[in-house]
Amino acid sequence: MTTTIQRAAPRDAHDIDAILRACFPRPAEAMLVKQLAIDGDLVLALIARDEASGAAAGIVALSRMHVAIGPESVPAVALAPLAVLPAYRQTGVAEALVRAAIDEMTRAGALLMFVLGEPGFYGRFGFSAATAEGFDSPYAGQYLLALELQGGLPCGARGLADHAPAFAALGESD
Numbered sequence: 001m002t003t004t005i006q007r008a009a010p011r012d013a014h015d016i017d018a019i020l021r022a023c024f025p026r027p028a029e030a031m032l033v034k035q036l037a038i039d040g041d042l043v044l045a046l047i048a049r050d051e052a053s054g055a056a057a058g059i060v061a062l063s064r065m066h067v068a069i070g071p072e073s074v075p076a077v078a079l080a081p082l083a084v085l086p087a088y089r090q091t092g093v094a095e096a097l098v099r100a101a102i103d104e105m106t107r108a109g110a111l112l113m114f115v116l117g118e119p120g121f122y123g124r125f126g127f128s129a130a131t132a133e134g135f136d137s138p139y140a141g142q143y144l145l146a147l148e149l150q151g152g153l154p155c156g157a158r159g160l161a162d163h164a165p166a167f168a169a170l171g172e173s174d
């Protein structure tokens with residue numbers, strides 16, 4: 001099955017919600033994306049569609065973060081959630097979504113992208129815990145990963161990295 005990746009439009013909201021509800025054991029991720037949109041923090045959502053049928057196969061969302069190094073604000077985004085329907089897994093759809101997200105955010109001028117996820121998967125794109133570890137965050141730890149865009153940050157940059165407020169509800173539903 002071949003898929004193509006498009007920027008999601010408002011008419012894709014139902015497909016995005018359905019994918020997230022099918023891929024995660026709880027509705028929190030679907031509610032996260034809705035809340036990010038309501039709050040104006042959703043920067044971009046990309047949707048992978050089956051080229052033959054047009055069916056939605058996967059999505060990735062990018063949201064605004066508040067990141068600062070000393071007094072300087074740094075344009076940064078969080079990549080979450082990422083989901084691919086079971087029928088389309090293990091064929092590179094998630095990888096294509098992440099690569100497209102990195103390209104779009106690089107073009108948009110972001111300097112940093114954070115993700116909370118498996119280093120084994122995200123390491124292939126250059127995300128690392130070492131890049132994230134200089135930043136204070138409630139999610140700090142081995143699964144908080146960051147990728148420097150635009151050629152990187154000053155060596156040893158330290159600061160704070162706050163996800164959009166909608167993320168606070170994710171922990172509450174555990």
Ligand SMILES: CC(C)(COP(=O)(O)OP(=O)(O)OC[C@H]1O[C@@H](n2cnc3c(N)ncnc32)[C@H](O)[C@@H]1OP(=O)(O)O)[C@@H](O)C(=O)NCCC(=O)NCCS
Pocket residue numbers: 023024080081082083084085088089090091092093094095096117120121
């Ligand atoms: C995690 C998830 C997004 C991965 O989606 P996916 O489309 O299967 O991912 P990919 O196919 O891009 O990569 C997965 C594996 O397939 C491999 N792969 C990539 N292209 C491939 C291809 N053309 N043929 C075969 N395998 C391929 C990758 O190397 C990867 O292997 P590895 O991770 O075991 O090393 C999906 O399983 C999912 O939605 N899970 C539930 C929600 C979730 O946990 N989301 C992530 C946290 S936000």
